[in-house]
Amino acid sequence: MKVFMKSMEMKLDSAVWGSLLGACRLYRRVELREYVAKHLFELEPENARSYVLLSNIYAGAGRWDDMARIRTSRLNDMGIKKVPGSTSIQVDNVVHEFLVSDKSHPLSKEIYKMLEEINRRLYTAGFVPDTSEVLYDIDEEWKEVAFSHHSEKLAIAFSLISTKAGTTIRIVKNLCVSGNCHSARKLISKIFNREIIARDGNRFDHFRDASCPCNVNWW
Known part of the structure; x- marks a missing residue:
């Protein structure tokens, strides 16, 4: 792969290198991550998303020390801040915004009750989250809890x-959606017989009856 990229006549921009870095995580090509990341950091040294994506790759490989190094020496020490993920939904002309594990909404009790029902029915339908997407060195049970409280699931429950x-x-989510959430939304659309139209940092998705026309891999 390195030889192929070096032989290309066109100059690769940050969009190409960013896609390659994402692909390193999707296809578990950990050996290419640093090579690709080095070029991306040279082009966009202050792009927090690139550093976060690299730390995600380390987390997926269980390399927690390397993940922590990226988070501290790169993001924190350089003063680069990761924008917290949030999901917004408009109901009756009022916009409601949710963060991960958010309990500030006046209907929080009812929302979490519905969230339990969503997670129960997802489990019954055979959905198993990919816990490698959770970035902390914690046990599998707590990783699943972290995923179940994502902001988009809270917005859907509401x-x-x-x-x-x-x-x-x-x-509407302010950041790119994860593969876990993309898969969960598809199932939720079928389980609850709802169409779900979602916009994130990159694109739109339209979920209906456990399908989405995007037909792409997500990371």
Whole structure:
């Protein structure tokens, strides 16, 4: 792969290197990560997303010390801050925003009750989250808990308790969606018979009856 990239006549920009870095995680090509990351950091030394993506790759490989090094020596020491993930949804002309494990909403009790129902029905349907996407060196049970409280699932839970059956759910996330959440949304659309239209940092998705027309791999 390195030989192929060096032989290319065109100059690779940050978009190409960023896609390659994402692919290193998707296809578990850990050996290429630092080579690709080095070129990406040279082009965009202050792009926090690139450093976070590299730390994700280390986390997926169980290399927690390397992940911590990226988070401290690169992000913290350079003063680069990762924007917290949030998901917004509009119901009755009011915009509601959720963060991970958010309990600030007035209907928080009802939202978490619905969230438990969502997770129960996902489990019954055979959904198993990829816990390598969770970036902390904690046991598998707590990784699953961390995933179950993602901001987009809280927003969807709120929509399910706040709108009529069959109403289309429209959510907006400020960052790129993870593969786990993309897969969960597909199943949720079928389980609850809801269309889900989602926008994230890169694109739109339209989930209906456990399918999404994007037909792409996510990371």
